[in-house]
Every structure is written in C-alpha cells, then in structure tokens.
Amino acid sequence: MRIFSLLSLFLLTGCNLRVLNPKSDTAEKITNLIYLSFGLMMLVFVVVMILFVHFLKKYKETPERLNEIPGDGKESKRLEVTWTVLPILLLAVLAVPTVKATYDMTSQVSGDGGEAEAEDAITIDVVGRQYNWEFTYENGKKSVNELVLPVNQKANFKLTSEDVIHSFWVPKLSGKIDVLPGEETRLSFTPRGAGVYQGKCAEFCGAEHTQMRFETKVVSQTEFQQWLKNGVEEEGE
Ligand SMILES: [Cu+2]
Incomplete structure (x- = not known):
C-alpha cells in the first residue's frame, strides 16, 4: 500500500506536487533525499520480494518433505552478521546526507570563510x-x-x-x-x-x-x- 502511494507520488510529479518541484538549493537537497530514501526502500523491497519467492519455492510442502524439519539457521554466523551489518550500512547511507542537509538548512553565515557570503x-x-x-x-x-x-x-x-x-x-x-x-x-x-x-x-x-x-x-x-x-x-x- 505504502509502495503504491509512493510510486504514484513519483508518477505524478508532473502535477502540482510541490515538494518534488524544488525552486531553491535547500529544496533541491530535500528532494534528492526523498529520491535517495525511496531508492533505498525499493532496493530493500526488491531483495525481500526475491527472497520471499525463493523461499516459497524452496520450502514448499511436498509429499516427500512432509516430515522434514528445516534448520532454524541459528548456527549461521554469516547470516547473522549479514542481517546486522546490512541495515546499519543502509541507515548510514541515509543518515549522513540527511544530517548534513538538516544542518545546511539552518546554518547561517558565521565564523570563518563566511564573510563573502x-x-x-x-x-x-x-x-x-x-x-x-x-x-x-x-x-x-x-x-x-x-x-x-x-x-x-x-x-x-x-x-x-x-x-x-x-x-x-x-x-x-x-x-x-x-x-x-x-x-x-x-x-x-x-x-x-x-x-x-x-x-x-x-x-x-x-x-x-x-x-x-x-x-x-x-x-x-x-x-x-x-x-x-x-x-x-x-x-x-
Ligand atoms: Cu500557526
């Protein structure tokens, strides 16, 4: 549901959706942040969907497998590291430009180098x-x-x-x-x-x-x- 509303947000940029029609340096940064977070979200979405379909097939119940109990993956260090590190990386990619843009938005001329401005x-x-x-x-x-x-x-x-x-x-x-x-x-x-x-x-x-x-x-x-x-x-x- 959220995906579709966001998707329509992008398809409708020709309409009067004001946030996605930036007319200043700051607004441009914010728009780029929206695209970045949308891109990351789509990346996660696609990966999850691929895994979803993959596991549906892999663990589909068949007469041969009726009494088979799949492992719970608890022993896999590699898996645990992956699903711990990956979200941290994704959040870092999102957080760094967001924090920077937030500070840029409120920072005014002060201190060194600001004289010309x-x-x-x-x-x-x-x-x-x-x-x-x-x-x-x-x-x-x-x-x-x-x-x-x-x-x-x-x-x-x-x-x-x-x-x-x-x-x-x-x-x-x-x-x-x-x-x-x-x-x-x-x-x-x-x-x-x-x-x-x-x-x-x-x-x-x-x-x-x-x-x-x-x-x-x-x-x-x-x-x-x-x-x-x-x-x-x-x-x-
Ligand atoms: Cu008011």
Missing part, C-alpha cells in the same frame, strides 16, 4: 502569531503575509513567535522550521527561480491555523530593491 545574504526577521506572518527587512521595511525575495541571493531568516508554536514552511523553497515563543530559530535558502510560492504554517496553532498562509514572491534584484525602498523613504537614509 555575509555581504551577499539578506536577513529577514520573521514573527509568527495567531494568525499571520510578519516579515521585517534590514532597512526596517515590514510586510504581513507577503515575503519578497531576490532571486539567486541567499536569504537568512530569524524566526520567533509571539504566542504559540508555529511552523514556517514554503514547500518549494525549503523544509519546515519550528517558530517558537521566546526563542529564535534559523533557516536559510537561496531561491533559484522567480515566481510566486505558497507558504503556510505547518503546525496546528489554533482555530484559524489553516488561514495562516503567506505568499513568497521571488523577483529580480532590481524589482526587489524597488519594493524594499517602497514605503520606508521617510525613515531611510
């Missing part, structure tokens, strides 16, 4: 509350439920909540990140294509949780600069 990246403060999202840019520009980002430029988000736990999620651009009251969480990604991407709160947070949506507009650098200046001229330098 620090100048390049934009930082946006995000406040989640029942039931909207407020975005504050470095020049003081604020917007509600509308996130505007320049294409091909790294965006660093610093997120916090004013009330309960929310979760910030733009499926085509990034994974989810918890938005917690009294604490700051971080998220980074670089949008790779202009367009409008739906974002939403991915943590049930109250009666109007489903209305806690926002739009992410990824625009050209020029458009972004224009939008950024709009409405803050009086305070700006």
